[in-house]
Amino acid sequence: MAGILVFIEQRNGNLRKASLEALSEAKRLASGAGLAVNAVLVGHGIGTKAAELGKYGAGKVFVADEEKLARYSTEGYAAAVRAAVEKSSPVALFMAATALGRDLSGRVAARLGWGCLADVVRVQVEGGAVVATRPVYSGKALATADGAGKPVVVTLRPNVFPAGIGEGKAEVEALPQVAGDIRAVVREILAKEGGELDVAEADVIVSGGRGIKGPENFALIRDLAKLLGAAVGASRAVVDAGWIDHAHQVGQTGKVVSPSLYIACGISGAIQHLAGMSSSKLIVAINKDPEAPIFKVADYGIVGDLFQVVPPLIEEIKKLKAEV
Amino acid sequence: MKSCVLMAHVPDTASVIKVPGASNRIDETDIKWIVSPYDEYALEEAIRLKEARGGAVTVLTYGPERAQQGLRECLARGADAAVHVKGGDGTFGDALAIARVLAAAIRKVGPFDIFFAGIKGVGSDNSLVGAMVAELLDIPHVTGVVKLEIGDGKLTAHREIEGGTEVVEAPAPCVVTAHKGLNEPRYPSLKGIMASKKVTIQTFAVADLGLDEGALAAAEATCRWKALELPPAKSGGTVLKGDEDPAGAARELARLLREQAKAI
Ligand SMILES: Cc1cc2nc3c(=O)[nH]c(=O)nc-3n(C[C@H](O)[C@H](O)[C@H](O)COP(=O)(O)OP(=O)(O)OC[C@H]3O[C@@H](n4cnc5c(N)ncnc54)[C@H](O)[C@@H]3O)c2cc1C
Ligand SMILES: Nc1ncnc2c1ncn2[C@@H]1O[C@H](COP(=O)(O)O)[C@@H](O)[C@H]1O
Numbered sequence: 001m002a003g004i005l006v007f008i009e010q011r012n013g014n015l016r017k018a019s020l021e022a023l024s025e026a027k028r029l030a031s032g033a034g035l036a037v038n039a040v041l042v043g044h045g046i047g048t049k050a051a052e053l054g055k056y057g058a059g060k061v062f063v064a065d066e067e068k069l070a071r072y073s074t075e076g077y078a079a080a081v082r083a084a085v086e087k088s089s090p091v092a093l094f095m096a097a098t099a100l101g102r103d104l105s106g107r108v109a110a111r112l113g114w115g116c117l118a119d120v121v122r123v124q125v126e127g128g129a130v131v132a133t134r135p136v137y138s139g140k141a142l143a144t145a146d147g148a149g150k151p152v153v154v155t156l157r158p159n160v161f162p163a164g165i166g167e168g169k170a171e172v173e174a175l176p177q178v179a180g181d182i183r184a185v186v187r188e189i190l191a192k193e194g195g196e197l198d199v200a201e202a203d204v205i206v207s208g209g210r211g212i213k214g215p216e217n218f219a220l221i222r223d224l225a226k227l228l229g230a231a232v233g234a235s236r237a238v239v240d241a242g243w244i245d246h247a248h249q250v251g252q253t254g255k256v257v258s259p260s261l262y263i264a265c266g267i268s269g270a271i272q273h274l275a276g277m278s279s280s281k282l283i284v285a286i287n288k289d290p291e292a293p294i295f296k297v298a299d300y301g302i303v304g305d306l307f308q309v310v311p312p313l314i315e316e317i318k319k320l321k322a323e324v
Numbered sequence: 325m326k327s328c329v330l331m332a333h334v335p336d337t338a339s340v341i342k343v344p345g346a347s348n349r350i351d352e353t354d355i356k357w358i359v360s361p362y363d364e365y366a367l368e369e370a371i372r373l374k375e376a377r378g379g380a381v382t383v384l385t386y387g388p389e390r391a392q393q394g395l396r397e398c399l400a401r402g403a404d405a406a407v408h409v410k411g412g413d414g415t416f417g418d419a420l421a422i423a424r425v426l427a428a429a430i431r432k433v434g435p436f437d438i439f440f441a442g443i444k445g446v447g448s449d450n451s452l453v454g455a456m457v458a459e460l461l462d463i464p465h466v467t468g469v470v471k472l473e474i475g476d477g478k479l480t481a482h483r484e485i486e487g488g489t490e491v492v493e494a495p496a497p498c499v500v501t502a503h504k505g506l507n508e509p510r511y512p513s514l515k516g517i518m519a520s521k522k523v524t525i526q527t528f529a530v531a532d533l534g535l536d537e538g539a540l541a542a543a544e545a546t547c548r549w550k551a552l553e554l555p556p557a558k559s560g561g562t563v564l565k566g567d568e569d570p571a572g573a574a575r576e577l578a579r580l581l582r583e584q585a586k587a588i
């Protein structure tokens with residue numbers, strides 16, 4: 001049953017969007033190449049979610065449902081995923097390149113003796129093998145790679161592949177108890193205060209850089225973000241200055257994001273910042289320096305003082321939103 | 325505690341990347357090579373651990389001749405010993421091949437109580453080698469660590485996930501991959517630079533570790549770069565002047581975003 005196996009991530013029983021994107025992409029590839037698409041879902045008390053995956057293209061869903069798997073652990077999840085791989089002998093194992101996916105993928109790949117193509121932005125099937133394109137050198141180049149003749153683990157960058165919903169009900173197969181020794185255990189999950197949207201998951205991001213002058217002016221960035229349902233991003237300069245938490249940092253030593261809209265306010269566009277956001281679908285820059293490198297990657301820009309541009313921009317967007 | 329830091333020697337993050345036509349490798353002519361930024365956090369954490377609890381820090385790299393410079397820099401910052409496995413040209417980009425070499429080297433020069441790596445090697449941008457080494461050594465790992473406490477035979481690590489932090493407990497030995505925020509790396513001191521010059525770097529060929537680099541790069545390879553290209557150049561965007569009439573420019577931008585880009 002050669003095909004693509006997709007690991008589906010859930011949090012508190014909710015299927016993660018990035019996983020559904022990976023599953024939809026697997027389905028799209030498989031339809032063209034005559035491959036099967038199966039999924040593996042791991043957790044506790046998550047069984048009812050499995051059949052739903054048929055809508056995204058899964059033929060069969062392997063479910064590992066054990067109390068020991070209620071919280072994520074690399075080792076418990078790796079054992080479950082391996083069991084599903086053994087049952088379905090896929091040519092590729094897909095997962096989303098989320099924090100969890102990036103933690104799990106290397107472990108699983110090494111356990112299977114397979115390579116891993118990480119954080120890919122394009123996937124194809126050529127002669128029955130998966131070939132993927134991924135940004136390297138911080139997005140300054142694109143490498144197209146494969147598993148060198150073996151099956152391969154592929155992690156797909158969130159927000160790049162569309163999740164397509166259709167009809168269909170998946171067949172569900174329970175995996176036998178898999179969790180062996182789990183040495184590294186999650187004791188606690190500390191939620192970020194205020195339940196702010198994370199830049200890694202957001203479809204729209206409004207970022208502030210040194211041009212906002214001081215931490216108090218993140219209020220302006222937040223106002224625009226709130227209006228757009230966006231997450232708040234930041235350059236390293238302002239994170240290092242202590243204006244905002246590192247979790248907001250976008251770039252080489254922060255998060256790599258691909259939202260459909262990225263608005264950079266008072267950010268110069270240093271190469272290390274671009275590394276984190278240049279694959280955004282639409283980039284807007286507001287900067288008073290016409291020579292700022294951010295304008296080289298921007299689709300739309302305003303050369304001007306952000307303190308004079310952002311407040312009217314908020315008002316204009318409010319007006320446009322009121323029109324519908 | 326004896327700790328081992330895995331160090332990748334990578335192109336400076338500000339490097340201009342050029343790809344010679346029909347090649348799957350970059351043009352290395354004008355590249356400046358540095359210790360991968362996340363590995364600086366890894367090294368700093370190991371040094372702090374040594375300062376607090378005693379022990380020693382060994383830095384390990386698998387790479388060509390030039391990687392020695394990176395090891396020297398780590399010694400100057402406070403590492404005690406350095407191990408260089410020479411090679412890596414053919415296995416470049418294949419994280420599992422690299423991990424196999426590193427695990428073999430660790431078996432040779434270990435044991436260690438804890439391992440530190442970067443969450444991601446800048447350049448490969450893989451985020452794989454740390455977890456792979458842990459699997460090959462059959463020890464646990466924690467990735468993306470922003471806070472670490474070490475107790476007796478076990479550690480507690482905070483790892484960043486979307487929208488929060490996971491607090492993970494693991495027994496030692498364990499591989500910890502460092503994220504920005506774990507610490508503030510120090511610069512090498514003059515004293516450190518002088519002392520580092522006296523350290524002999526232990527070097528191995530891959531064959532000394534009982535592995536065949538030719539096979540790792542061919543029959544046993546698990547990842548192959550078939551092509552490398554520069555991303556398509558972006559054509560100039562629409563830039564509005566907002567110095568005289570900022571409100572007007574804002575209005576025009578909002579209109580373009582709605583009508584042309586359909587983004588809001
Ligand atoms: C190893 C390494 C890793 C790095 N990783 C990252 C990373 O992950 N993310 C990251 O962002 N950076 C990273 N950097 C840092 C990067 O090189 C830059 O220093 C940083 O991105 C600059 O932040 P900035 O754009 O906010 O500040 P600046 O470069 O100081 O730019 C501020 C901008 O604001 C504009 N401005 C000022 N006032 C106004 C105003 N009133 N209205 C409008 N515009 C105004 C200015 O014209 C300027 O362009 C890294 C650097 C290194 C060496
Ligand atoms: N050739 C290497 N030698 C030593 N350590 C490495 C090497 N490649 C990667 N690493 C380590 O693994 C981490 C992750 O690298 P990567 O999987 O390439 O993103 C790096 O930050 C290093 O700590």
